[in-house]
Amino acid sequence: MFINDWKVVGPELFLGIAVQLLVVLGVWYGSRPPYSVLVRPIQALSILTIGLTLWLILRGDIFGGVWNESFSFNESTRLLHAWILVGCLVALALANHKTVYENSLFILFSSLGMIGLAASQDFLAFYLTLELQSFCFYILAASRRTSQYSTESGLKYFILGAIASGFLLFGGSLLYGATGSLCFSDWMLLSMVEQPMFFGLGMVFLFVGLLFKLSAFPFHVWTPDVYEGAPTFVTAFFALVPKIGVLALLFQLLATSFYSSIEQWQPLLVTAAVGSMLIGALGALGQQRLKRLFAYSTIAHVGFILLGLATTTWDASFFYLALYFVMTIATFAFLLSFGYRNVNELAGIGRSNPVLGISFALLLFSMAGVPPLAGFFGKYIVFQSAVASQMYAVALVAVVTSVMGGVYYLRIIKTMFFAKTDEITMPVTISPLATYLFAASLAFLIFFWLYPMPVYVFAETLVNPISNWI
Amino acid sequence: MLSNLILLPWLGIIVLAFVPSRNTDLIRKIGAATAALCFVLSLWLWVLFDNQAVGFQFVEVKTWVFPVYFGIDGISLFFVLLTTFLILLCIIATWESIQTHVKAYMMAFLMMSSFLVCVFTVLDLLFFYIFFESVLIPMFLMIGIWGSRARKGRAAYLFFFYTLLGSLFMLLAILTIAFETGTTDYQVLLTTTWSESRQIFLWLAFFASFAVKVPMVPFHIWLPEAHVEAPTAGSVMLAGVLLKLGTYGFIRFSIPLFPEATAYFTPFMFTMSIVAIVYTSLTTLRQGDLKKIIAYSSVAHMGFVTLGLFTGNVVGLEGAMMIMLSHGWVSSALFLCVGVLYDRYHTRLVKYYQGLTQAMPLFAIVFTFFSMANLGFPGTSSFAGEFMSLAGAFEANVTVAILAAIGTVLGAAYSVWLCNRVLFGPLQTEVLSGYSDLVRREAAVFAPLIFMTLWMGIYPEVFLQPIHLSILYLCA
Numbered sequence: 001m002f003i004n005d006w007k008v009v010g011p012e013l014f015l016g017i018a019v020q021l022l023v024v025l026g027v028w029y030g031s032r033p034p035y036s037v038l039v040r041p042i043q044a045l046s047i048l049t050i051g052l053t054l055w056l057i058l059r060g061d062i063f064g065g066v067w068n069e070s071f072s073f074n075e076s077t078r079l080l081h082a083w084i085l086v087g088c089l090v091a092l093a094l095a096n097h098k099t100v101y102e103n104s105l106f107i108l109f110s111s112l113g114m115i116g117l118a119a120s121q122d123f124l125a126f127y128l129t130l131e132l133q134s135f136c137f138y139i140l141a142a143s144r145r146t147s148q149y150s151t152e153s154g155l156k157y158f159i160l161g162a163i164a165s166g167f168l169l170f171g172g173s174l175l176y177g178a179t180g181s182l183c184f185s186d187w188m189l190l191s192m193v194e195q196p197m198f199f200g201l202g203m204v205f206l207f208v209g210l211l212f213k214l215s216a217f218p219f220h221v222w223t224p225d226v227y228e229g230a231p232t233f234v235t236a237f238f239a240l241v242p243k244i245g246v247l248a249l250l251f252q253l254l255a256t257s258f259y260s261s262i263e264q265w266q267p268l269l270v271t272a273a274v275g276s277m278l279i280g281a282l283g284a285l286g287q288q289r290l291k292r293l294f295a296y297s298t299i300a301h302v303g304f305i306l307l308g309l310a311t312t313t314w315d316a317s318f319f320y321l322a323l324y325f326v327m328t329i330a331t332f333a334f335l336l337s338f339g340y341r342n343v344n345e346l347a348g349i350g351r352s353n354p355v356l357g358i359s360f361a362l363l364l365f366s367m368a369g370v371p372p373l374a375g376f377f378g379k380y381i382v383f384q385s386a387v388a389s390q391m392y393a394v395a396l397v398a399v400v401t402s403v404m405g406g407v408y409y410l411r412i413i414k415t416m417f418f419a420k421t422d423e424i425t426m427p428v429t430i431s432p433l434a435t436y437l438f439a440a441s442l443a444f445l446i447f448f449w450l451y452p453m454p455v456y457v458f459a460e461t462l463v464n465p466i467s468n469w470i
Numbered sequence: 471m472l473s474n475l476i477l478l479p480w481l482g483i484i485v486l487a488f489v490p491s492r493n494t495d496l497i498r499k500i501g502a503a504t505a506a507l508c509f510v511l512s513l514w515l516w517v518l519f520d521n522q523a524v525g526f527q528f529v530e531v532k533t534w535v536f537p538v539y540f541g542i543d544g545i546s547l548f549f550v551l552l553t554t555f556l557i558l559l560c561i562i563a564t565w566e567s568i569q570t571h572v573k574a575y576m577m578a579f580l581m582m583s584s585f586l587v588c589v590f591t592v593l594d595l596l597f598f599y600i601f602f603e604s605v606l607i608p609m610f611l612m613i614g615i616w617g618s619r620a621r622k623g624r625a626a627y628l629f630f631f632y633t634l635l636g637s638l639f640m641l642l643a644i645l646t647i648a649f650e651t652g653t654t655d656y657q658v659l660l661t662t663t664w665s666e667s668r669q670i671f672l673w674l675a676f677f678a679s680f681a682v683k684v685p686m687v688p689f690h691i692w693l694p695e696a697h698v699e700a701p702t703a704g705s706v707m708l709a710g711v712l713l714k715l716g717t718y719g720f721i722r723f724s725i726p727l728f729p730e731a732t733a734y735f736t737p738f739m740f741t742m743s744i745v746a747i748v749y750t751s752l753t754t755l756r757q758g759d760l761k762k763i764i765a766y767s768s769v770a771h772m773g774f775v776t777l778g779l780f781t782g783n784v785v786g787l788e789g790a791m792m793i794m795l796s797h798g799w800v801s802s803a804l805f806l807c808v809g810v811l812y813d814r815y816h817t818r819l820v821k822y823y824q825g826l827t828q829a830m831p832l833f834a835i836v837f838t839f840f841s842m843a844n845l846g847f848p849g850t851s852s853f854a855g856e857f858m859s860l861a862g863a864f865e866a867n868v869t870v871a872i873l874a875a876i877g878t879v880l881g882a883a884y885s886v887w888l889c890n891r892v893l894f895g896p897l898q899t900e901v902l903s904g905y906s907d908l909v910r911r912e913a914a915v916f917a918p919l920i921f922m923t924l925w926m927g928i929y930p931e932v933f934l935q936p937i938h939l940s941i942l943y944l945c946a
Binding site: 350354358361362365370371372376380383384387388392395396399400402403406407410413414417418419449452453456 | 534535571574596599600601606607610611614615617622623626627630631634635638639641642645646648649
């Protein structure tokens with residue numbers, strides 16, 4: 001029985017072993033400048049590792065639960081893993097070449113954590129994998145050691161993250177106390193007929209931890225600071241990847257373990273969703289720093305994703321997240337290749353780099369949800385789920401906040417095109433890799449509406465194993 | 471046929487993408503050629519249109535997630551024609567005045583052409599919304615990039631957010647419809663009936679969107695701003711076609727889908743229309759900017775349109791259709807006239823212009839003609855439209871007709887006074903110098919507009935024939 005487990009987790013094991021070999025390589029040859037010739041191409045080595053893992057995962061067709069059903073692998077986790085790895089690949093590709101050895105390794109380690117998170121079936125497995133990814137994140141946020149902002153953001157992230165983990169652990173222990181089990185499916189079975197004592201309380205504590213990781217209201221406060229302080233490629237990584245694993249887990253908990261307590265968690269999640277939308281829309285109105293602005297925009301998008309979960313249209317959430325993923329790739333490919341920090345610095349791009357300017361404007365229109373660009377369809381499907389659940393007031397708030405969100409996206413466009421600058425801006429050249437990423441994601445956003453089926457099918461497949469089971 | 475009309479501009483855009491942006495002359499020629507082809511195609515649509523057929527013609531199905539139908543009837547036929555016609559004219563009219571980002575300008579125009587044809591032909595609520603909104607993108611960029619003054623950012627903002635906020639309510643209504651009926655197909659929805667309270671709710675949500683676009687009076691603030699800041703061609707498209715999106719929405723969706731709510735809100739719409747007509751006509755008298763004068767007079771004319779739309783009888787509805795078309799020629803021509811002046815003197819303030827008859831006789835003739843058309847002079851297209859609209863209103867409610875008729879008097883007041891100020895009196899040589907009359911290209915732009923205005927004024931039956939059956943069907 002045990003021998004078969006290795007076949008199921010083959011790709012994940014490969015990733016784990018490869019990362020540790022890379023650690024050994026670093027230790028052996030030294031990871032301080034001057035770099036040895038074997039250590040220098042760490043970025044390429046990491047990309048190769050993730051690429052190979054991705055290939056193995058996409059080829060793999062052996063599914064099942066492993067290690068006493070702590071982790072379970074099926075068609076949907078396979079897609080989730082591939083998605084997470086693609087995110088890591090993009091983040092690695094966007095990282096500039098001067099990054100130190102450890103950063104790539106931390107991205108690899110956290111990808112291992114996230115993969116485990118998406119497949120976990122048991123509180124202990126979930127908590128350990130979540131901590132594996134979180135610790136890598138804290139260090140990554142502080143990775144620019146000489147910068148005050150980076151250190152500050154790492155410390156803030158760590159302290160607040162540790163508190164959130166504490167809540168998570170407390171929730172887990174309450175749930176264990178209530179049910180006598182750590183397994184998600186046991187929680188469901190034991191709360192189906194009658195809710196045990198302290199079950200609801202444990203559930204709320206668990207949500208605190210998870211909403212913190214998703215940077216949702218009211219646990220969003222760390223997001224702007226961490227996004228602003230961390231090196232930009234780390235910000236890109238934070239914006240792109242962690243949400244996938246956490247969302248997958250939250251979906252699993254809501255759709256199975258806590259499904260019979262829907263009356264209790266639905267108002268909580270709706271509040272969190274509406275609050276995130278409002279904070280996201282209002283927070284960025286006067287924001288001059290680009291990364292902070294996109295941090296608030298992330299919070300607003302998370303609000304929409306949570307609304308999809310709260311209305312139990314799980315596929316809407318994943319659909320929205322997929323579109324958000326592509327928009328984030330494009331955003332950070334743009335931001336990273338310029339190194340701009342303030343909105344004002346973008347003035348004149350419309351004249352010096354017209355094609356780039358118009359492309360970025362289209363991306364912002366997509367974020368604001370203007371049809372026929374892809375962002376609209378994400379919003380549309382979430383509005384639809386709110387209307388279908390008869391939450392007209394919530395749908396109205398979502399509509400109004402999405403208009404308010406439009407204000408700051410349009411402010412960037414206004415700065416790029418309409419502002420008159422005295423100095424003559426020179427054309428900016430950006431790296432070929434960033435160009436390809438930007439162009440590919442933009443093409444996706446523009447032409448998405450002609451053939452949206454694949455993304456619908458993708459989101460459907462992700463939620464299928466559990467929705468069918470219910 | 472329709473899909474060719476929709477895809478052709480995109481072909482032009484793709485070709486343009488490969489032309490180096492330094493080669494502006496070739497870019498302009500490609501843009502104009504594409505627009506001309508589109509216009510010829512849409513003329514062909516008119517030729518093949520069957521006046522005796524009930525329902526939609528040239529119907530095409532595209533399979534999206536669900537099948538999406540495209541088709542035209544008498545109501546949408548002329549909007550398609552108006553769009554392609556004005557796009558072509560705009561490209562020719564701004565041949566020389568646009569010198570920056572010519573390629574992007576042409577692309578924006580062709581994109582707008584495709585989206586507008588989509589709006590007028592699509593028979594699906596969701597896709598109507600999508601195209602209705604997507605017109606915002608090229609228009610927003612057009613006002614922002616090629617607009618004239620420092621306030622253009624504010625104008626673009628106002629334009630964008632008024633429309634977005636209004637139409638998101640429509641989106642919620644569409645979602646409710648989709649949720650309750652399971653479809654957004656217009657032809658299917660025509661066969662469904664709603665309870666009156668539900669109709670009122672949905673009607674109001676649609677109203678929020680269309681009233682902003684028309685614009686009706688409390689929601690009209692964005693229009694003068696957008697017009698003043700937009701480039702000439704942007705103003706022409708805004709007045710000529712984009713305003714009609716709102717009234718088209720009323721006649722296509724609000725009236726046939728929610729008949730009881732329409733009856734319920736008819737007094738409300740009459741009041742709003744009269745307020746729009748009288749209030750904006752009086753406002754027009756106080757304006758000092760040429761474009762603002764025409765913008766406010768547009769709001770007044772759209773008041774006549776909404777008046778006609780809600781009379782509920784064939785004469786009134788056809789009158790509303792006529793005003794929409796006529797306003798498409800007349801106000802576009804007036805904006806082009808302002809563009810002619812602006813290209814030469816770079817100001818739009820009325821006080822700098824005086825006695826232009828002596829220096830620019832041809833221009834004076836054109837300007838007088840269109841001012842007369844604007845006030846609804848018999849023999850011009852506006853007269854046909856306003857007369858029918860008022861006749862319809864008279865049939866529905868005498869008081870309303872009398873109050874609305876005040877608007878025609880005030881219209882005469884501001885049009886004649888504008889003509890008087892700009893064209894007559896002594897020349898202000900100390901302010902403006904170096905006069906030149908219309909050049910051949912500009913005359914060529916005005917000629918078809920004059921022709922259309924006169925044709926529709928003298929023999930409107932040609933335009934009414936395709937409309938008759940669709941309107942009858944609507945009123946029955």
